[in-house]
Amino acid sequence: xxxxxxxxxxxxxxxxxxxxxxxxxxxxxxxxxxxxxxxxxxxxxxxxxxxxxxxxxxxxxxxxxxxxxxxxxxxxxxxxxxxxxxxxxxxxxxxxxxxxxxxxxxxxxxxxxxxxxxxxxxxxxxxxxxxxxxxxxxxxxxxxxxxxxxxxxxxxxxxxxxxxxxxxxxxxxxxxx
Numbered sequence: 001x002x003x004x005x006x007x008x009x010x011x012x013x014x015x016x017x018x019x020x021x022x023x024x025x026x027x028x029x030x031x032x033x034x035x036x037x038x039x040x041x042x043x044x045x046x047x048x049x050x051x052x053x054x055x056x057x058x059x060x061x062x063x064x065x066x067x068x069x070x071x072x073x074x075x076x077x078x079x080x081x082x083x084x085x086x087x088x089x090x091x092x093x094x095x096x097x098x099x100x101x102x103x104x105x106x107x108x109x110x111x112x113x114x115x116x117x118x119x120x121x122x123x124x125x126x127x128x129x130x131x132x133x134x135x136x137x138x139x140x141x142x143x144x145x146x147x148x149x150x151x152x153x154x155x156x157x158x159x160x161x162x163x164x165x166x167x168x169x170x171x172x173x174x175x176x177x
Contacts, residue, residue: 014067023105057158083117
């Protein structure tokens with residue numbers, strides 16, 4: 001899963017992850033591209049490929065807390081699958097400027113493709129207790145507030161903050177911790 005100094009030592013515990021679009025390209029400014037991410041997360045949770053504890057999708061990256069038996073494999077699969085769908089979507093919608101940015105920021109060693117969506121790695125951080133889980137969830141949910149996009153975390157549509165506030169979120173998450 002990319003070249004990273006972060007290692008996964010305990011696959012039985014959840015991990016906080018960050019997936020960043022290459023060049024910090026604002027890819028998730030369209031509801032259709034954010035929906036691709038939501039659908040992929042929901043699918044993996046519904047099919048018990050992983051437990052999703054929380055997430056936030058911002059314009060150029062996403063944070064999530066995931067637990068799975070093979071985190072490297074699942075994140076690689078998630079990123080590969082969503083990259084293909086995102087590129088196809090951008091082509092279908094003639095989003096040529098965004099495609100140009102994804103081509104420009106593609107790493108040189110990625111010679112098997114025209115575009116690169118995701119930066120390599122996801123910086124997994126082990127969550128080994130409830131206090132750290134709460135801290136990471138607060139970080140995730142308050143990210144749009146800190147950026148000045150909303151005043152209240154539950155106002156950000158692409159986040160699990162609503163789920164934790166007892167409201168209906170866009171996708172289900174794993175709340176049994």
